Amino acid sequence: MYSLKVSNLCKQYTETYLFQDISFELHPGEVMAISGWNGSGKSTLLRVIAGLVRPTTGRVEMFFKGESIAREFRRRFVGMVAPAFSLYEELTALENLEFFCKVRGIGYDRESCLVIMEQIGLSESAGTLCRNYSSGMKQRLKLAQALLHKPPLLLLDEPGCNLDSKGMEVVENIIADQRRSGMSIIASNERREVDYGDRVINLSK
């Protein structure tokens, strides 16, 4: 139903190319992994795909039943987790999810949010302010936020960041679940996370 087409993507800062000529297509059920050294542009590539950063050249197109989705709307079809992202620390975990439900226009359903909280292992601390969360708990909540609208495209930038072994199981389950009907792109240096990908783009080359 949904598909992603990345064509000749290039990002340049001053005179340095972060990455050049990145092209691939992604279809439902597929997982793409992006690896590379620190500073090779993995996170920037994900931000470009999400529509948060404009590429220097090239195109990112998302299709729904063969019709292209405009860039400004593409963001809403994307769920993204990144170490640089934060959620609202002055709100509780459940209030954060409530806000993102409402602002995404999917309607707030407390029960559905509690189910997601259970899936990521935070059901017992749903009413705790996020500022009191550990870094691993915050990472889990970021995953919940990204899954809230069941996005066709899931972008995971270092998804295992700060997570313990149980947290990594949660990530594995999320990727397996997404594989059933959606697309995923994982950017990481961790061997275990890169191995989730059916295909790998190495930006170090």
Next chain:
Amino acid sequence: MKGGRWITETGSSTYLSEAVAIWFRDLRGEFRTRYAVNAILMFAVTTLIAVSFSIGSFRIGEGEQPFLYAVLLWIILVFSALSGLSRSFVKEEEASTMDVLKLSARPQAVFLGKLFFNLTLLAALELIIVPSFILLMDYKIELPGLFVAMVVSGGVGLGGGTTIVAAMIAQASARGALFSVLSFPLLLPLMITAIKGCEKAAVGTNNSGWPEVRIAVAYSVVMIVMSLFLFPLIWEE
């Protein structure tokens, strides 16, 4: 969990419902942290007390009071607003929540939500400062209706102007200075108009102050409509 993919249901949301969600989130956050409220009210109250003690009602001749009091009142309101209203966007940048918000909400809804939040703060500021100023300075107002209309329309214009400038400076490094420097020329015409309108309300010779209210309303409408068109360009990279 609901059946099907929730993403298909986004069409039912409106800009207004998204804006209200952002407005309530900001209010909830502000209620718990009080960053902007503290900055604005501390500035406003200390300035008001300094003005009332140093000038009082007896240092200014009766003929000059309507004009000078209007000037003092709007100086307090504008500079108090400048001390805290940039927080609406700056806090998103400082807390690294900007990108998640960009992925979740439409730009116009973000602008409207932040505008509603800033207008709420300004309403609270005016509700506290204006009556206190009138009492402490023994400010005689002959046409209260005109005065209230001027304060309200001036406040809306002030909110519109400061919200769009706050969005522009949020990603800059010297945010505080830049906010005042950019806001001041933008707000100066409104400030001059509001001072004239309040002066006429205090003198109360006739209803000739309403043109100032109309100018402030027109300023507010133009500022908000233009901001709604311009904001997506600022919000994008």
